[in-house]
Amino acid sequence: MEKVISLEKVAKSFGSLKVLKDVDLSLETGEILGLLGPSGAGKSTVINVTLGVEKADAGTAYVFGEAMPKRELLGKIGYMAQSDALYETLTARANLKFFAEMRGIDKEGLDAEINRVAGVVSLGDFLDQAVSGFSGGMKRRLSLAIALLGDPKLLVLDEPTVGIDPALRRQIWAELHNMKKQGHAILVTTHVMDEAELVDRVALLMGGRVIANDGPKQLEEQYGVPSIEDVFLKAEEEEE
Numbered sequence: 001m002e003k004v005i006s007l008e009k010v011a012k013s014f015g016s017l018k019v020l021k022d023v024d025l026s027l028e029t030g031e032i033l034g035l036l037g038p039s040g041a042g043k044s045t046v047i048n049v050t051l052g053v054e055k056a057d058a059g060t061a062y063v064f065g066e067a068m069p070k071r072e073l074l075g076k077i078g079y080m081a082q083s084d085a086l087y088e089t090l091t092a093r094a095n096l097k098f099f100a101e102m103r104g105i106d107k108e109g110l111d112a113e114i115n116r117v118a119g120v121v122s123l124g125d126f127l128d129q130a131v132s133g134f135s136g137g138m139k140r141r142l143s144l145a146i147a148l149l150g151d152p153k154l155l156v157l158d159e160p161t162v163g164i165d166p167a168l169r170r171q172i173w174a175e176l177h178n179m180k181k182q183g184h185a186i187l188v189t190t191h192v193m194d195e196a197e198l199v200d201r202v203a204l205l206m207g208g209r210v211i212a213n214d215g216p217k218q219l220e221e222q223y224g225v226p227s228i229e230d231v232f233l234k235a236e237e238e239e240e
């Protein structure tokens, strides 16, 4: 399997705040990695260093074998940020078109691609409505559709299912598993602990380090607890 993401000894501080002290992390093709950690642990910072938006103070982030930041690689990454960056006055379709162009996605077949990604998040009927009239969950879904545009080999999703109904959440996870089977690599952060049971590997970020990194079932065994939520709580207790 090919390594899609590899973080090696990454450190990052903001002023005197050492957010990441020594982070090692990897993601391979055909794998879903769940990045978990308490609020403020640095999950978004890990993502930003991986995308090359933030530069690590020490250590290196490699994506597709290349040290980040590397502008040319951004088109190959489907990224969904924690807060939606959408053009409210435009329709959903116009937003999708805009971001497709930014990512350099082929104009030919774009209409079909827009229909495809809108279908995945059940927004097909709302494509021609202005985003300003969308609910929070609909905006989240549109952001996810944007990340899926062009079928990128790497998906980086920061809290993708916040504000999304259980039925659609299930549908989205089914789609993520589908993509994984097709050889995509997916890095996802979540606060929803039962979603962490659905990933191949959980990386637990605490105290500026990845303190546990294994399959959800293996972690539950290691910690002697029945769920990832319990793993999380036990790890947090041990950190204190």
Ligand SMILES: Nc1ncnc2c1ncn2[C@@H]1O[C@H](COP(=O)(O)OP(=O)(O)OP(=O)(O)O)[C@@H](O)[C@H]1O
Residues within 6 Å of the ligand: 014, 017, 019, 037, 038, 039, 040, 041, 042, 043, 044, 045, 046, 082
């Ligand atoms: N650009 C920045 N400038 C200053 N401080 C920052 C910056 N980005 C992040 N931080 C700080 O770094 C810490 C980690 O933030 P980060 O957003 O990575 O955490 P997180 O694990 O994603 O949190 P959450 O789960 O709440 O989203 C926080 O204390 C945050 O205030």
